[in-house]
Amino acid sequence: xxxxxxxxxxxxxxxxxxxxxxxxxxxxxxxxxxxxxxxxxxxxxxxxxxxxxxxxxxxxxxxxxxxxxxxxxxxxxxxxxxxxxxxxxxxxxxxxxxxxxxxxxxxxxxxxxxxxxxxxxxxxxxxxxxxxxxxxxxxxxxxxxxxxxxxxxxxxxxxxxxxxxxxxxxxxxxxxxxxxxxxxxxxxxxxxxxxxxxxxxxxxxxxxxxxxxxxxxxxxxxxxxxxxxxxxxxxxxxxxxxxxxxxxxxxxxxxxxxxxxxxxxxxxxxxxxxxxxxxxxxxxxxxxxxxxxxxxxxxxxxxxxxxxxxxxxxxxxxxxxxxxxxxxxxxxxxxxxxxxxxxxxxxxxxxxxxxxxxxxxxxxxxxxxxxx
Amino acid sequence: xxxxxxxxxxxxxxxxxxxxxxxxxxxxxxxxxxxxxxxxxxxxxxxxxxxxxxxxxxxxxxxxxxxxxxxxxxxxxxxxxxxxxxxxxxxxxxxxxxxxxxxxxxxxxxxxxxxxxxxxxxxxxxxxxxxxxxxxxxxxxxxxxxxxxxxxxxxxxxxxxxxxxxxxxxxxxxxxxxxxxxxxxxxxxxxxxxxxxxxxxxxxxxxxxxxxxxxxxxxxxxxxxxxxxxxxxxxxxxxxxxxxxxxxxxxxxxxxxxxxxxxxxxxxxxxxxxxxxxxxxxxxxxxxxxxxxxxxxxxxxxxxxxxxxxxxxxxxxxxxxxxxxxxxxxxxxxxxxxxxxxxxxxxxxxxxxxxxxxxxxxxxxxxxxxxxxxxxxxxxxxx
Numbered sequence: 001x002x003x004x005x006x007x008x009x010x011x012x013x014x015x016x017x018x019x020x021x022x023x024x025x026x027x028x029x030x031x032x033x034x035x036x037x038x039x040x041x042x043x044x045x046x047x048x049x050x051x052x053x054x055x056x057x058x059x060x061x062x063x064x065x066x067x068x069x070x071x072x073x074x075x076x077x078x079x080x081x082x083x084x085x086x087x088x089x090x091x092x093x094x095x096x097x098x099x100x101x102x103x104x105x106x107x108x109x110x111x112x113x114x115x116x117x118x119x120x121x122x123x124x125x126x127x128x129x130x131x132x133x134x135x136x137x138x139x140x141x142x143x144x145x146x147x148x149x150x151x152x153x154x155x156x157x158x159x160x161x162x163x164x165x166x167x168x169x170x171x172x173x174x175x176x177x178x179x180x181x182x183x184x185x186x187x188x189x190x191x192x193x194x195x196x197x198x199x200x201x202x203x204x205x206x207x208x209x210x211x212x213x214x215x216x217x218x219x220x221x222x223x224x225x226x227x228x229x230x231x232x233x234x235x236x237x238x239x240x241x242x243x244x245x246x247x248x249x250x251x252x253x254x255x256x257x258x259x260x261x262x263x264x265x266x267x268x269x270x271x272x273x274x275x276x277x278x279x280x281x282x283x284x285x286x287x288x289x290x291x292x293x294x295x296x297x298x299x300x301x302x303x304x305x306x307x308x309x310x311x312x313x314x315x316x317x318x319x320x321x322x323x324x325x326x327x328x329x330x331x332x333x334x335x336x337x338x339x340x341x342x343x344x345x346x347x348x349x350x351x352x353x354x355x356x357x358x359x360x361x362x363x364x365x366x367x368x369x370x371x372x
Numbered sequence: 373x374x375x376x377x378x379x380x381x382x383x384x385x386x387x388x389x390x391x392x393x394x395x396x397x398x399x400x401x402x403x404x405x406x407x408x409x410x411x412x413x414x415x416x417x418x419x420x421x422x423x424x425x426x427x428x429x430x431x432x433x434x435x436x437x438x439x440x441x442x443x444x445x446x447x448x449x450x451x452x453x454x455x456x457x458x459x460x461x462x463x464x465x466x467x468x469x470x471x472x473x474x475x476x477x478x479x480x481x482x483x484x485x486x487x488x489x490x491x492x493x494x495x496x497x498x499x500x501x502x503x504x505x506x507x508x509x510x511x512x513x514x515x516x517x518x519x520x521x522x523x524x525x526x527x528x529x530x531x532x533x534x535x536x537x538x539x540x541x542x543x544x545x546x547x548x549x550x551x552x553x554x555x556x557x558x559x560x561x562x563x564x565x566x567x568x569x570x571x572x573x574x575x576x577x578x579x580x581x582x583x584x585x586x587x588x589x590x591x592x593x594x595x596x597x598x599x600x601x602x603x604x605x606x607x608x609x610x611x612x613x614x615x616x617x618x619x620x621x622x623x624x625x626x627x628x629x630x631x632x633x634x635x636x637x638x639x640x641x642x643x644x645x646x647x648x649x650x651x652x653x654x655x656x657x658x659x660x661x662x663x664x665x666x667x668x669x670x671x672x673x674x675x676x677x678x679x680x681x682x683x684x685x686x687x688x689x690x691x692x693x694x695x696x697x698x699x700x701x702x703x704x705x706x707x708x709x710x711x712x713x714x715x716x717x718x719x720x721x722x723x724x725x726x727x728x729x730x731x732x733x734x735x736x737x738x739x740x741x742x743x744x745x746x747x748x749x750x751x752x753x754x755x
Contacts, residue, residue, distance in 0.1 A: 025669065028672040035676070036676070036680060039684070039699060039702070040680075043684055043685050043703075044684050044689075044690055045695075046510070046511040046690065048691055048693075050693040094724050094726075094727070096713070099693075118543050119543075119544055122545060122548070123547075123548050123550060124547060125550055126550050126551040126552030127560060127716040127717065127720050129549060129552045129556065129559060129560060130557055133555060134514065136547045139545060139547075140518070140545055143545050161494065161500075162498070163503055163517075163520060164500050164501065164503065165504075166504050166505075167506075167510075168475065168507055173507050173510040173514050174510055177507075178508055198668055202668075285584070285667050285668070289667060290577075293576065294414075294415055297415075298418070298422050301426070302423075306689055307426075311431060312426045313426070316422070320426075337508050338508065
């Protein structure tokens with residue numbers, strides 16, 4: 001037992017040296033995740049703040065000017081032009097000079113004063129319909145604020161029902177609070193899986209795997225020796241991104257670190273298991289890399305990182321059940337933003353455990369049967 | 373194949389002959405290596421199916437808990453609107469603590485609470501309704517808020533039409549979404565996938581294959597043959613160019629016939645600009661492999677500078693104008709943003725030359741620059 005432990009330790013040491021001895025590999029393990037975390041933390045947001053819009057104000061009344069002033073002052077919209085008529089709309093939308101054109105009809109104030117519905121037309125560039133929808137939502141909010149002001153100024157009663165809205169866990173509904181913690185799982189998995197897949201494939205390509213086999217190591221020991229260093233690298237990367245999320249982006253961490261790291265260990269074990277399985281199938285580094293990529297792409301895109309899993313068709317939701325990243329992102333969100341404890345995470349932890357057990361034993365079986 | 377007889381051939385014929393032989397060798401290598409075929413053909417098909425069906429920002433059937441503390445007809449009428457809406461899967465929940473427990477367990481994405489004094493306040497003309505949303509997925513939460521606001525407006529309009537003394541909204545916002553009237557997120561997600569797939573084939577696969585040649589020394593071995601550097605690169609990249617074009621057509625076909633995304637521009641222009649972008653990515657792949665000469669590092673860098681930006685910094689998902697200035701500047705250096713602009717315009721808006729020409733020009737310039745740089749980087753190592 002002790003001997004086996006010592007053997008594993010020696011192998012772990014050798015693996016860590018192999019990973020960390022090359023300065024370029026060292027850099028490529030830690031610099032890209034941090035860079036990505038910064039870039040995506042800033043870039044990956046559905047929130048808008050620089051929306052170019054054009055105006056057709058056919059009313060030129062105090063009311064229309066007041067409404068437009070609200071749009072200009074919202075910090076979201078930038079007015080790029082005052083158009084004369086509807087004929088100019090095409091030019092601005094087609095050429096992407098404006099995302100929105102807001103058109104106020106000439107009887108706007110008159111209708112308002114006489115208590116009749118006053119029209120505001122919004123024409124949006126639907127080439128990215130999500131962005132357009134969000135922008136229209138912002139216009140709606142500005143219009144609602146204008147209405148409330150108008151009604152209180154003119155002694156009218158407001159709408160009979162007001163919606164009082166509040167968001168749990170992310171009071172200002174910032175995409176970044178959702179995205180950056182999710183990157184802890186995503187970026188860590190990308191590299192842990194590849195690193196593991198490559199480590200065995202490299203030995204195979206260089207012929208050192210055969211040498212490893214004639215040593216007293218048992219296949220299980222070799223696997224543990226390959227898995228532990230990758231997991232250590234993964235934990236370090238996760239910690240780095242966690243620090244960036246908290247210290248740079250100031251996203252408050254409300255959960256417990258013990259819970260988070262316990263869950264991360266499950267997740268990394270599953271990622272390493274998949275990596276080992278890939279490397280047991282691949283016969284050289286190139287194949288290992290391509291196979292892991294073919295696996296990583298769908299895992300990343302169908303993880304809930306960019307679009308919600310609930311929006312997927314049911315069949316794909318079942319298929320996503322084998323994706324460790326979707327559990328990891330769920331867990332990280334729940335611990336990081338919602339402060340969930342371990343017992344609440346059980347529904348996400350056991351699938352990870354199953355993925356880890358299945359992939360690791362399949363990899364062990366493959367190794368044993370390909371050794372000869 | 374007949375061996376070249378040397379002296380009898382003109383230099384050009386010799387050149388063509390060498391390139392042809394190289395292309396043949398490389399094509400055989402691609403065809404015989406299952407992993408290249410996997411990434412060149414199987415991958416695009418798999419991706420477009422998975423993501424075409426899987427990626428969606430259209431929120432429907434949002435599970436919400438409705439806590440109805442007021443049993444009056446007014447309140448029931450108000451809630452009925454939510455129960456009929458296709459956007460919500462509303463379930464009546466007897467008490468607030470119960471609804472909150474459901475939200476904590478993420479069984480519902482929102483709670484709508486109608487307090488016991490709702491109908492009394494409604495008669496006074498000022499009835500608050502509370503909406504709590506699960507904010508972890510901020511984008512969905514915002515969409516839910518919009519839906520609830522919309523449902524509320526419809527209810528008020530219905531009441532007004534029924535002659536109830538209810539002031540409806542004084543201002544009516546009528547929105548129209550050009551190019552995507554039905555507000556279907558596939559319209560921009562599926563063209564965006566084409567960017568990902570071409571980037572993958574052009575940059576990632578090429579970087580990997582070339583880095584392997586460098587790592588194994590087979591590239592240096594080529595240098596001692598009469599084949600010139602430019603010819604090697606041409607011969608080696610042509611099969612990947614062909615793979616990329618096949619992938620492209622698979623994508624366009626499935627976009628049009630499977631996902632019914634309209635193709636309003638001309639297919640010739642679309643193919644032309646896609647080939648330009650493919651050349652850009654090939655140039656990036658070649659340059660990365662020539663500079664790193666290691667498979668692992670080449671794959672990491674290819675991932676970092678080609679694939680992830682194509683997904684995150686291209687305007688495919690996230691609006692470029694809303695990014696901080698520094699990152700916005702960065703996106704101008706990356707080719708993906710020009711191609712995404714072209715794809716979204718060509719698919720949804722049509723042949724708008726004022727968008728096509730400048731973006732295609734930038735891609736052409738980038739392709740030229742990158743391919744020349746790749747050639748230079750390869751040449752230098754020859755010495």
